[in-house]
Amino acid sequence: MLNRNxxxxxxxxxxxxxxxxxxxxxxxxxKDAVPDLILIFLVYQTLLNGQIYGTVxxxxxxxxxxxxxxxxxxxxxxxxxxxxxxxxxxxxxxKLEVYTEQYWFVFIVLLAGVLDSFIHGVILPTEVNMNFxxxxxxxxxxxxxYTAAIATPFLLFKKRKGLT
Amino acid sequence: xxxxxxxxxxSFKEYIILxxxxxxxxxxxxxxDSAEVKNLRKISFATFAVFNSAVDWVGDFFIDDQELLKQRxxxxxxxxxxxxxxxxxxxxxxxxxxxxxxxxxxxxxxxxKVISKFVSDIQGTYVINxxxxxxxxxxxxxxxxxxxxxIVIESSENFSLIRTLKNIALKIAVVNQxxxxxGVLKFNGEKxxxxxxxxxxxxxxxxxxxxxxxxxxxxxxxxVGVISGTVTxxxxxxxxxxxxxxxxxxxxxxxxxxxxxxxxxxxxxxxxLLRR
Numbered sequence: 001m002l003n004r005n006x007x008x009x010x011x012x013x014x015x016x017x018x019x020x021x022x023x024x025x026x027x028x029x030x031k032d033a034v035p036d037l038i039l040i041f042l043v044y045q046t047l048l049n050g051q052i053y054g055t056v057x058x059x060x061x062x063x064x065x066x067x068x069x070x071x072x073x074x075x076x077x078x079x080x081x082x083x084x085x086x087x088x089x090x091x092x093x094x095k096l097e098v099y100t101e102q103y104w105f106v107f108i109v110l111l112a113g114v115l116d117s118f119i120h121g122v123i124l125p126t127e128v129n130m131n132f133x134x135x136x137x138x139x140x141x142x143x144x145x146y147t148a149a150i151a152t153p154f155l156l157f158k159k160r161k162g163l164t
Numbered sequence: 165x166x167x168x169x170x171x172x173x174x175s176f177k178e179y180i181i182l183x184x185x186x187x188x189x190x191x192x193x194x195x196x197d198s199a200e201v202k203n204l205r206k207i208s209f210a211t212f213a214v215f216n217s218a219v220d221w222v223g224d225f226f227i228d229d230q231e232l233l234k235q236r237x238x239x240x241x242x243x244x245x246x247x248x249x250x251x252x253x254x255x256x257x258x259x260x261x262x263x264x265x266x267x268x269x270x271x272x273x274x275x276x277k278v279i280s281k282f283v284s285d286i287q288g289t290y291v292i293n294x295x296x297x298x299x300x301x302x303x304x305x306x307x308x309x310x311x312x313x314x315i316v317i318e319s320s321e322n323f324s325l326i327r328t329l330k331n332i333a334l335k336i337a338v339v340n341q342x343x344x345x346x347g348v349l350k351f352n353g354e355k356x357x358x359x360x361x362x363x364x365x366x367x368x369x370x371x372x373x374x375x376x377x378x379x380x381x382x383x384x385x386x387x388v389g390v391i392s393g394t395v396t397x398x399x400x401x402x403x404x405x406x407x408x409x410x411x412x413x414x415x416x417x418x419x420x421x422x423x424x425x426x427x428x429x430x431x432x433x434x435x436x437l438l439r440r
Contacts, residue, residue: 015215022291023216026281029414032330051178059185063192067208069282070289070318070325073201074193081185085178123193124287124332138354 010045014061017041018068033142035150036113038065042080043087043112043151047099051088058084072124079119083112101155109151113144202318210320213291216280217323238309272423273307274298278416279323288328288413290314294421295322303381305422311387311410312336312375313419324421328413329356329388337379338388338407341372349373349388349407356389356407363396363403373407383424 017037025034038061046054062080066073090099090108098104121139173180195201276298280291294300296319304316306326315334318325327334329351336349338358343366347358361367371391375382393406 018212019215019219022212022280022282023219026414032414052181055178055182055185059189062189064208067205068212069280070205070209070291071282071287072193072196073205074189074191074196075287077192078186078189081182081189085182088178134354 010057013041014038014064018065021065022069030146031138031142033138033146035147036116036143037150039080039083039113039116039147040109040151040154042084043109044100044105046084046087047091047105047108048096050091051085054084054088054091055081056084058082075120075124078123079116082119083116086115087112103155105155106148106151110144110148113147114140115144117143117147206318206320206325209291209318209325210295210323213279213293213320213323216291217293242309273420274300274423276300276306276324276419276421278326278419281416287332288314288330289317290326290328290416292324292326292419292421293322295320295324297321299423300324300421304424305375305382305386306419307386307422308411308416308419310412311389312382313411313413313416315381316421326419328416329409329411330413336382336388337376338373339376339378339384340367340391341374343367343371346376346378347373347405356409358405358407359402361403361405363401365403367391367394367403367405369393383422386422 021034021037025037028034042054042058042061045057049057058080059077062075062077063073065080066076069076087108092099099108118136118140121135192201274294276292276294278290279293282289292300292306300316300319302316302319306313306315312329314326314328314331316324317327329336329349332351332353334351337346338349339346345361345365345367347361349356349358351357358373369391373388373391375384375386375388377384387410389407389409391405392408395404395406396402397404
């Protein structure tokens with residue numbers, strides 16, 4: 001159940017990850033693809049708290065990230081709302097540990113990463129001349145794979161520390 | 165009736181919430197150019213940039229000695245070039261004086277540091293550590309020692325938002341340095357391109373492109389990039405030029421903001437032409 005403490009904790013984690021995302025993660029960019037730490041956090045929170053939480057949290061995280069990054073406001077808000085909603089379908093109270101502590105988590109992050117990046121790539125440009133496959137590969141698959149790869153050490157860290 | 169709506173809401177609450185939030189997102193997305201959203205973004209990124217600048221020092225670990233050595237070499241080469249250019253400049257000045265040309269203003273360069281990067285396939289946006297208190301205003305070009313990097317699009321007291329060349333919203337009037345052919349440079353999500361250049365024009369791979377005199381947002385003669393490829397359309401009449409920027413935008417760390425004020429006279433003239 002959500003209480004004030006857990007909301008504050010979530011907010012604090014989000015701010016920390018947003019700072020990392022904007023200041024350090026760009027150094028890891030490969031062909032303009034960067035791992036999305038906020039998405040990993042969103043997926044994790046959604047798998048713990050359910051679909052409605054994921055949808056609303058995705059919307060708020062996306063909005064704040066749009067505002068902090070100086071990008072087009074509403075882009076990540078849209079894509080992360082939808083991603084939170086879709087990941088929410090996987091939520092199962094009886095399988096929390098399976099989905100958040102085993103390699104299922106990396107697979108879910110991969111799916112969410114591809115979906116989030118692709119939607120964000122599709123919704124924004126009006127003049128991008130790319131065919132569907134290039135668009136899917138460049139804006140969806142590549143950042144999604146990268147995000148999933150970064151989620152693997154998070155899983156190991158979480159296993160060791162028992163992070164909840 | 166109320167019970168019916170209540171039951172309907174509880175049965176489909178996930179979908180109703182999703183649809184409401186998506187509609188709000190799209191509404192905000194379409195209102196990006198409104199003054200309210202711009203102000204909100206300005207306040208947000210400026211507040212957040214304070215945290216970013218606090219962890220900025222970590223980035224210094226990524227600069228190695230090899231990079232410093234490379235920079236020193238570039239500096240030395242530039243020094244030799246500057247010496248030569250100074251001679252040409254003096255000669256040019258004397259000749260222009262003899263011909264009665266108007267004087268061209270030299271622009272002041274303000275050094276700045278990139279403290280946050282929003283790397284995306286389509287909207288490159290960076291934050292620098294200078295703002296209106298340092299005389300940085302919206303519309304000022306941002307350059308490096310290699311060439312044009314972008315333009316200031318928002319400015320708070322201590323921080324400014326830069327739209328880089330790799331942003332689909334930025335379009336720049338450019339000119340070919342060798343043949344003086346003009347064009348409009350834009351980012352298509354993959355490459356910088358100049359579209360609709362007649363194939364008969366004298367333009368080739370390796371030509372240098374720089375900002376044009378026609379640009380009202382950039383001062384002329386700032387190097388932008390080099391033509392790296394050409395694609396001719398099916399009719400064979402028009403060509404699309406691919407441009408490789410001089411500035412490595414991914415590795416951008418230290419930049420200079422040019423204190424350039426757009427000419428109100430030129431702007432008003434162009435507006436007048438548009439109204440006709």
